[in-house]
Amino acid sequence: MSAANTAHSVVEPTPAGRRFAGAIVILYAVITMIPLLWIGLTSLKSPQDSISYPPKLVFTPTVEGYCNLFTTRTRQTPEFIQSLGPPQGMCEEEARSRNMVIAGPSNYIPRFVNSLIIAFGSTVLAVGLGTLAAYGFSRFRVPLKDDLLFFILSTRMMPPIAVAIPIYLMYRELGLSDTRLGMILLYTSVNVSLAVWLLKGFIDEIPREYEEAALIDGYTRFQAFVKVVLPQAATGIAATAIFCLIFAWNEYAFAVLLTSGTAQTAPPFIPIIIGEGGQDWPAVAAGTTIFLVPILVFTILLRRHLLRGITFGAVRK
């Protein structure tokens, strides 16, 4: 960089300016991280520590929150607990110290499993359909192409509650209410618009010459798509899949209105985790932590494609 030598160049900031900018940005980053760190800390507190005043930064960590998240417990007399065999595992031991016995697993586990099945199911479908449609839009002259693409995007503009009213009625007629299949189809339809727009951008960037060479070599169009385009688009497909996964994982409005039990995902469930005498904040924090950590990891993996994903491919670099 030759510009770095001229100290007052406008393009290269001064070292002091740079340090100042860094300090402010780091301060902002630290402030935004506090709520997230607080979730993690609260998940390791006992219920008493979690609601103490002033808020405790130093405390004895406990797994109570995680135990309460995954189990249901009943209160028993000390005599009854004495009569039981030795406790099995940390949670059992921890519960007995509070005169409790573990009665069984909590509902968090099936809700979490529902989240996994619905998120992965809808992602596979949305990316599968989206890749095909994106290739079609990218490579062929389709009548009303721009109108179709805009139509696909416009389905994202509807408020989810507005969509939920007729979906609720339709699913009731079709027997899809509170089923995983119903939620998978619904999330697929929401995600497919994102998938088509993002993947069209990625496929547009693959030079047509590759396929043309394959066609000349005697591949059919379909073979060229599978053997030439798909491998080239692999990164884009992976990034798109993660965006779809994150959306379906985070979704709340449809989940809270259209599911109540068998197909309920974690987001509507976490807020209603109740402990003895009010909200069990360490358990809520534990459920939140477990729910958020995969997304934090994915976000870091995805950082190069974030801009593209959040703007439907409108801004690329």
Added chain:
Amino acid sequence: MNDLSTPSQLALRAAAATPIGVARRVRGLSDRAIAWLFITPTILLLLAINIFPLVWTVYLSFTNYRANRPNAPVNWVGLDWYRRILTDPDVWAAMQVTAHFVIWTIVIETLLGFALAMLIDKKFRGHGMWTTIILLPMMLSPAVVGNFWTFLYQPQIGLFNYVVTFFTGGDPSSFQMLGDVTLSPWAIIIVDVWMWTPYVMLICLAGLRSIPDYIYEAAEVDRASAWRRFWSITVPMALPFIMLAVLFRGIENFKMFDMVNLLTGGGPGSTTEVASITLKRAAFESWRTGYSSAFAVILFVSVFGLANIYVKALNRVKQR
């Protein structure tokens, strides 16, 4: 397009001209068949799960149907619901709450996001890592995070009240962010700003990085002041990006449901009752399906109309 010089154009023309049956025998499916085969499933899915329900909503909005009484006779009520909604002071109150929320979040997020982008664009050491950290909140579930903010906002034990009173003095239980009529609209704005400022920042950063260095160098040769450079180069050239960020945030916050539902549920009273919450109450608590369908149609038409007008303005700015 009469350009037949490239092989792809030739192939396309040839494929389009070949009858499908022949093409299949000769070299698999024709391009046209492939195109339709690939696009149709997506269109069908959207027709089934987005458009058909939308048409149904429009139909229901003209009837007195109630989802909790599926067997009751359905009567045609014409435009009654529309007339009633547009003259209902509660609906206008909800629209005002929504407008307050949308405008303030956009103003704060744009100013803060743009300022952060300017600072990150200085490329200090480690800016990549800190940018990634700043971006984390926007990818999280607004519902799950919003729920946790209710804990941070607790008057006596919450971290938010503690930190505020730590700097201002006073009693942390002296104010309730979620229970106070004047504070609760700001409580939801604060969480939204916390989550979505990084979004605006990221788009603005792309805008700043799209400005070629030579323009600044030319301005320097002309001895333009830093203030002048900022207003005559940086802002106008980043404006399409800022406008895009505002568009996306505007649409998203107009539809806002999950975070507000968990933070305040529209309360206290109806001070944070944004349009989506009103709609949910009418549709899924009072079961006024016809009424809420009409409201849904009005909301959709408003988003769609406003977005279209805005996109036209955006394109005009881009062309300048």
